[in-house]
Amino acid sequence: MATPVAARLAGDQKIARPAVATISVLIPVYNESVTLQRLLQRLAEVEFPVVVETVLVDDGSSDGSAELLARYAGRPGYVVARHERNRGKAAAIRTAMSLASGEVWVIQDADLEYDPTDLPRLLDPIVRGQVDVVYGTRFHPGGGREGMRADHALANRVLTWLTNRLYGCRLTDMETCYKMARASVFQRFRLEREGFDLEPEITAKILRLGYPILELPIGFEGRGKNQGKKIGWSDGCSAIWTLLRCRWGSATPKT
Numbered sequence: 001m002a003t004p005v006a007a008r009l010a011g012d013q014k015i016a017r018p019a020v021a022t023i024s025v026l027i028p029v030y031n032e033s034v035t036l037q038r039l040l041q042r043l044a045e046v047e048f049p050v051v052v053e054t055v056l057v058d059d060g061s062s063d064g065s066a067e068l069l070a071r072y073a074g075r076p077g078y079v080v081a082r083h084e085r086n087r088g089k090a091a092a093i094r095t096a097m098s099l100a101s102g103e104v105w106v107i108q109d110a111d112l113e114y115d116p117t118d119l120p121r122l123l124d125p126i127v128r129g130q131v132d133v134v135y136g137t138r139f140h141p142g143g144g145r146e147g148m149r150a151d152h153a154l155a156n157r158v159l160t161w162l163t164n165r166l167y168g169c170r171l172t173d174m175e176t177c178y179k180m181a182r183a184s185v186f187q188r189f190r191l192e193r194e195g196f197d198l199e200p201e202i203t204a205k206i207l208r209l210g211y212p213i214l215e216l217p218i219g220f221e222g223r224g225k226n227q228g229k230k231i232g233w234s235d236g237c238s239a240i241w242t243l244l245r246c247r248w249g250s251a252t253p254k255t
Helices: 004-010 033-045 065-070 089-099 116-127 150-167 198-208 233-248
Strands: 022-029 051-059 078-083 104-107 133-137 179-182 214-217
Touching (some): 022 116, 033 051, 033 116, 051 065, 051 089, 065 078, 089 198, 116 133, 116 179, 116 214, 150 198, 150 233, 179 198
Antiparallel strands (some): 104 179, 133 179
């Protein structure tokens, strides 16, 4: 689903955008040894129309994830970094962004709730020069929410509604992990949050800068706390505060 501006932009063939040769997949990792190897195998099997750079940042894991990632360090197409202590998802993403070299960046969680086979379809409108930002939505016809808890779905809808009200957009899934954009978009702002509230922060700052967001449906296979799910109700409260703060703060804070 596109916002009205995105729909017009998608049909405007006069906007020239640089070609895309490489996509950087940014993967924050914190105690995901159960799913991490399967994710990397699945990602390696996906056929992309461009070169793939996989940027992995271990955020102080203690379950063997760091040792697994160490085996990928130095391999062609992989960039690996480690935080000695757990600093939060946003901190891991900031580190990944500082190491990424692709023209397009996308965030990929390590828990396999999101299927990387959806990524080439999200990338297509950017490669074709139609848009600069694409989100994968689970709350749109064709999207999937298998295993998503009812309270998480409700919280997502409330936060997305608040985003639409504050920023004048028509998103259906603000909290999606699959936020894909040209590197030049991400590089126009600095992430200031530390944890899961990076989702509203990224969205708010992209919208404040005037970029339309094109949404395309994706699949999703949720997991519970007994499977390692880390997000909780306090993250929802933090997301509300972040949306409000970013609405009236600077869209491009100084570094």
